[in-house]
Amino acid sequence: MNYEFLAYGIINTACVVLVAPLFVSLVKKVKAWTQGRQGPSVFQTYYTLAKLLKKEVIYSRNASWITRVTPWACIASILVASLFVPLVYVTAPAGGIGNIILFLYLLVLGRFFMALAGLDAGSTFGGMGSSREMSIAAVIEPTTIIVFAALAFVFKSLNIIDMAGMAASSGTVVAPTLILLGISLFIILIVETAHIPVDNPETHLELTMIHEGMILEQSGRNLALMELSAAIKQVVLMALLINLIVPWGIATTLAPAAIGAALALFVAKGAILALVIGLFESSMAKMRFFRLPGLFMMAFFFSTLIILIEVFT
Amino acid sequence: MLDLIFQVAILLFLSGAAIAFLGAARDSRTARTLSLVCSAGASALLAIFAFVILVTGSPLSLAAWQPFPGISIAFFIDRLAAFFLVLIGAVAACVAVYSTGYVEHMEGGSRRNLLCGCTAIFVLAMALVVASATTISFLFFWELMAAASFMLVMYEYTHAGTTRAGIFYFVMTQLSTLFVMLGIIMLFVATGSFAIAPVHLTPASAPLVTAAFLALFVGFSIKAGIIPFHKWLPYAHPASPSPVSALMSGVMLKVAVYGLLRFLMAVFTPDLWWGVLILIAGTASAVLGVIYAIKEDDIKGLLAYSSIENIGIIFVGIGLFVIFSCTGFVLLATISLLAALFHSLNHALFKSLLFLTAGSVVHATHTRDIEQMGGLAARMPVTSALFFVGAAAIAALPPLNGFASELLVYTAFFESVTVADPFTKILLFICLALFALTSALSAACFVKAFGSIFLARPRSPESEQAHEVGPAMLAGPAILAAACVVLGVFSYQVLAGFGYHFPIPDLLLVSVLLLLMGALTYVILWFTASHKERTGETWGCGARSLPSSTEYTGHGFSEPIVTIFSSVYQTKKTVTKKYYDEHDCIFAEGTAEIRLLKFFEEYLYLPIARGATRAAGVIARMQNGCLDTYLLYVFVAVVAVILFLGVAA
Numbered sequence: 023m024n025y026e027f028l029a030y031g032i033i034n035t036a037c038v039v040l041v042a043p044l045f046v047s048l049v050k051k052v053k054a055w056t057q058g059r060q061g062p063s064v065f066q067t068y069y070t071l072a073k074l075l076k077k078e079v080i081y082s083r084n085a086s087w088i089t090r091v092t093p094w095a096c097i098a099s100i101l102v103a104s105l106f107v108p109l110v111y112v113t114a115p116a117g118g119i120g121n122i123i124l125f126l127y128l129l130v131l132g133r134f135f136m137a138l139a140g141l142d143a144g145s146t147f148g149g150m151g152s153s154r155e156m157s158i159a160a161v162i163e164p165t166t167i168i169v170f171a172a173l174a175f176v177f178k179s180l181n182i183i184d185m186a187g188m189a190a191s192s193g194t195v196v197a198p199t200l201i202l203l204g205i206s207l208f209i210i211l212i213v214e215t216a217h218i219p220v221d222n223p224e225t226h227l228e229l230t231m232i233h234e235g236m237i238l239e240q241s242g243r244n245l246a247l248m249e250l251s252a253a254i255k256q257v258v259l260m261a262l263l264i265n266l267i268v269p270w271g272i273a274t275t276l277a278p279a280a281i282g283a284a285l286a287l288f289v290a291k292g293a294i295l296a297l298v299i300g301l302f303e304s305s306m307a308k309m310r311f312f313r314l315p316g317l318f319m320m321a322f323f324f325s326t327l328i329i330l331i332e333v334f335t
Numbered sequence: 336m337l338d339l340i341f342q343v344a345i346l347l348f349l350s351g352a353a354i355a356f357l358g359a360a361r362d363s364r365t366a367r368t369l370s371l372v373c374s375a376g377a378s379a380l381l382a383i384f385a386f387v388i389l390v391t392g393s394p395l396s397l398a399a400w401q402p403f404p405g406i407s408i409a410f411f412i413d414r415l416a417a418f419f420l421v422l423i424g425a426v427a428a429c430v431a432v433y434s435t436g437y438v439e440h441m442e443g444g445s446r447r448n449l450l451c452g453c454t455a456i457f458v459l460a461m462a463l464v465v466a467s468a469t470t471i472s473f474l475f476f477w478e479l480m481a482a483a484s485f486m487l488v489m490y491e492y493t494h495a496g497t498t499r500a501g502i503f504y505f506v507m508t509q510l511s512t513l514f515v516m517l518g519i520i521m522l523f524v525a526t527g528s529f530a531i532a533p534v535h536l537t538p539a540s541a542p543l544v545t546a547a548f549l550a551l552f553v554g555f556s557i558k559a560g561i562i563p564f565h566k567w568l569p570y571a572h573p574a575s576p577s578p579v580s581a582l583m584s585g586v587m588l589k590v591a592v593y594g595l596l597r598f599l600m601a602v603f604t605p606d607l608w609w610g611v612l613i614l615i616a617g618t619a620s621a622v623l624g625v626i627y628a629i630k631e632d633d634i635k636g637l638l639a640y641s642s643i644e645n646i647g648i649i650f651v652g653i654g655l656f657v658i659f660s661c662t663g664f665v666l667l668a669t670i671s672l673l674a675a676l677f678h679s680l681n682h683a684l685f686k687s688l689l690f691l692t693a694g695s696v697v698h699a700t701h702t703r704d705i706e707q708m709g710g711l712a713a714r715m716p717v718t719s720a721l722f723f724v725g726a727a728a729i730a731a732l733p734p735l736n737g738f739a740s741e742l743l744v745y746t747a748f749f750e751s752v753t754v755a756d757p758f759t760k761i762l763l764f765i766c767l768a769l770f771a772l773t774s775a776l777s778a779a780c781f782v783k784a785f786g787s788i789f790l791a792r793p794r795s796p797e798s799e800q801a802h803e804v805g806p807a808m809l810a811g812p813a814i815l816a817a818a819c820v821v822l823g824v825f826s827y828q829v830l831a832g833f834g835y836h837f838p839i840p841d842l843l844l845v846s847v848l849l850l851l852m853g854a855l856t857y858v859i860l861w862f863t864a865s866h867k868e869r870t871g872e873t874w875g876c877g878a879r880s881l882p883s884s885t886e887y888t889g890h891g892f893s894e895p896i897v898t899i900f901s902s903v904y905q906t907k908k909t910v911t912k913k914y915y916d917e918h919d920c921i922f923a924e925g926t927a928e929i930r931l932l933k934f935f936e937e938y939l940y941l942p943i944a945r946g947a948t949r950a951a952g953v954i955a956r957m958q959n960g961c962l963d964t965y966l967l968y969v970f971v972a973v974v975a976v977i978l979f980l981g982v983a984a
Contacts, residue, residue: 035852075860075863075864075865076864076865077865078865078867078868078869079865079867079868079869080868080869080870080871081868081869081870081871082870082871082872082873083870083871083872083873084710084791084792084873086712086713086719086789086790087712087716087720088712088790094853094856094857095853097852097853097856098849098850098852098853098856099849101852101856102845102848102849102852105848117840117841117844118827118838118839118840118841118844118845119840119844119845119848121839121840122749123742123745123746123749124733124742124840124845127731127732127733127738127742128733128845130730130731130732130775130778131732131733133778134727134730134732134778134782137782137786138782138785138786138790141782141786141787141790141791141887141892142786142790142791143791143873144709144790144791144792144873144881144883144886145873145874145875145886146885146886146887148887149786149791149886149887149891149892150887150891152782152786152887152892153887153891153892153893153894153895154895156778156779156782156783156892156896157779157895157896157899159775159778159779160772160775160776160778160779160896161772161899163771163772163774163775164768164769164771164772165768166771167767167768167770167771168764168767168768168771170749171748171749171764171767174749174752175752178752180746180749180750180838238874239873239874242864242865242867243860243864243865246864247856247860311895312895312898312899315899322768326764326768329764330761334757
């Protein structure tokens with residue numbers, strides 16, 4: 023592992039942690055605007071996290087070691103996963119970091135712990151959330167893997183950092199299949215980060231909730247870690263979409279100016295994506311749970327179509 | 336030197352069996368322990384012996400016994416056989432260690448001695464199947480393995496359901512032997528020898544050799560539990576004692592995998608469609624296996640279905656191996672083959688770990704129904720941690736070994752874009768999607784299993800009073816769990832150590848990064864966050880404290896998946912109604928029943944069984960016990976023989 027890759031790791035992790043809460047608030051702000059409300063400040067998520075860190079942690083009487091381990095497992099797995107997707111600076115990958123399959127399974131690692139923690143306290147809400155989360159994750163998995171296989175097919179590489187490097191160096195050339203892939207990636211982003219129509223991130227204690235149900239028994243520092251890992255997951259998936267489909271501006275050298283510019287540009291692009299997510303969420307209602315497989319099937323056939331196009335051309 | 340170790344191991348197994356049988360009359364605990372120690376020592380010796388061959392790569396050949404010319408019992412251990420011997424030895428040693436604690440808690444008096452003895456013979460038979468140099472000795476030990484395992488399945492013969500499970504298992508395992516024998520005889524007809532050696536294809540022998548492959552494939556598939564030949568697993572595993580389940584699921588299924596691999600690599604020159612057949616069979620087993628597993632409430636039934644899924648994954652690897660070697664992609668073929676082998680080893684490790692810890696749980700709670708468990712993480716902390724390692728490994732979580740082998744399968748799939756034929760490519764992509772579905776569903780399945788067994792509060796008085804098991808019952812699984820972690824974290828180094836440098840990520844680096852990130856967060860939060868902690872009640876919508884019956888059950892957990900895949904779980908509704916009047920208007924009474932349709936059993940197994948019964952009925956009519964009829968048969972037979980000889984001359 024060389025010096026540049028080490029620098030990449032530090033810069034990437036720092037940027038991810040710094041900007042992740044911003045996009046969560048941005049989506050909320052957009053949704054508030056469409057509802058004719060002012061909405062909370064765009065820095066609200068930072069305030070919330072800071073407040074949670076100062077609060078005490080309350081464990082359920084029924085909770086086992088799973089509840090205590092889960093926040094750390096979630097944050098560690100998502101932070102490692104965030105190394106796999108370049109945000110502002112791209113260099114040659116090392117040691118298999120960036121492998122697209124490993125990336126996917128690091129997300130599964132966090133989810134596995136989160137689902138167990140949902141069951142741990144013996145609360146019905148938690149169990150319901152876990153059950154739904156695992157079901158949705160299972161049904162979306164074929165789509166995700168086909169999209170990832172299509173990405174590997176288009177870029178002729180299994181490594182996300184390589185892909186981003188290739189996208190950055192090829193510059194403006196965007197293949198039509200990549201735009202189609204972008205749509206599939208967008209659906210995966212919506213599903214994985216608990217947005218409408220799959221999940222409603224705003225409701226607590228409604229039978230519609232999935233992600234919020236699982237973390238209902240978390241509190242204080244642990245809740246802050248769970249919220250932060252959810253925010254990081256969102257920004258990482260956003261970066262995957264942005265830096266593969268519209269990679270302009272990503273830094274390829276370690277010059278501070280280039281990285282600063284890339285960060286500014288990433289925040290701008292992310293803000294546009296957050297706007298799209300917010301509008302997308304506002305434009306539809308939460309879907310009935312058992313209607314979701316239909317949506318996923320659509321995404322699946324869509325991405326299979328891309329593969330077919332790629333294979334036969 | 337090496338052959339001496341091998342012989343000592345065999346003798347140790349035999350003496351282990353003899354000691355146990357001799358102590359049976361007195362129900363001797365010493366004899367049992369001594370026998371299990373012999374088995375453990377012999378297994379460990381076998382594993383070390385095979386590991387040496389695996390590392391050095393120089394094969395060992397042993398001629399044992401030749402009763403007739405051309406028919407011989409002989410052993411030949413090359414790297415492939417050595418690999419499976421390591422697997423058998425390592426798992427059997429851990430199971431034997433566990434059993435020293437487990438058998439003493441079992442019911443059955445002196446039958447427990449027979450159990451120990453049969454276990455030694457069973458493990459020995461499996462090892463010798465793998466070591467066999469000729470098809471005859473392969474078949475001989477294959478049948479010995481089947482017989483010994485049947486005895487073990489029938490251990491609790493007084494329990495309801497065991498007899499049915501035993502008969503089911505017996506019929507299936509004999510069918511498997513029958514097909515293997517058929518394949519071996521066809522090979523003999525085609526080549527004129529019982530040696531496991533490459534067949535030289537001539538246009539005349541080609542159909543026969545293909546038929547031999549199909550017969551062997553069916554035979555090995557039955558033993559391995561490939562759908563639709565899988566039905567014996569969910570019967571036999573819940574019925575048999577846990578160490579036996581661990582051996583059968585962890586090791587015996589792998590012997591079938593070994594058989595398929597050995598014949599594919601050493602005897603046949605496969606065609607592309609063979610690979611496609613194996614791939615499709617594997618994918619179907621993987622997907623259906625896990626979908627059935629998720630529905631199970633019986634912990635051992637769940638693990639049995641999950642074995643079907645994992646054998647499916649191994650078959651996917653073998654299928655890819657055949658496809659890639661037929662299309663000339665050597666690197667991809669090697670990756671797929673190693674994926675299949677590595678997953679065989681990994682599945683042997685984590686599935687026996689899961690079966691053993693499940694055995695401890697069943698021992699502590701006196702039930703196999705996961706709905707009756709719960710809250711065991713606090714009562715059995717070590718067992719819960721060990722089960723967790725197994726569940727995380729089988730759910731393919733990085734950096735454990737289950738992920739390492741699935742990563743190889745994925746890599747083979749993802750790199751398969753270079754395969755020339757577009758239609759093969761489409762098939763591979765479909766299988767890839769289903770493979771991903773399998774993997775995600777198995778994660779859901781083991782969240783359900785672990786959550787229902789160990790988390791929340793106990794849902795029965797027995798679970799409430801459960802307590803941790805003894806040291807022997809923790810030591811065996813602990814070794815397996817350690818192996819799961821080590822083989823996962825160091826997977827890259829292990830593969831590189833054997834000379835296979837693949838473009839796969841280094842999981843050691845990932846584990847270090849995971850620890851580093853966790854530690855970093857911990858340190859930062861240590862200085863910034865509050866340290867106050869409190870214990871309170873789970874929030875129950877304002878109720879002061881909720882009973883454990885309000886918890887989310889395993890059944891409820893799997894309900895969404897069951898609903899989504901409802902077309903797979905077909906249900907049968909039976910409604911009977913009685914009315915007071917003749918126009919069927921005034922309802923008097925009735926019954927309604929809804930139950931899960933056992934698709935394969937009701938549409939495949941039972942019709943065949945009924946056909947067999949009917950055929951037996953026809954033949955039985957000839958046996959009427961009347962002397963005149965038998966004289967007539969003799970007369971007809973003599974005339975037929977005379978006619979036949981006359982025509983032949």
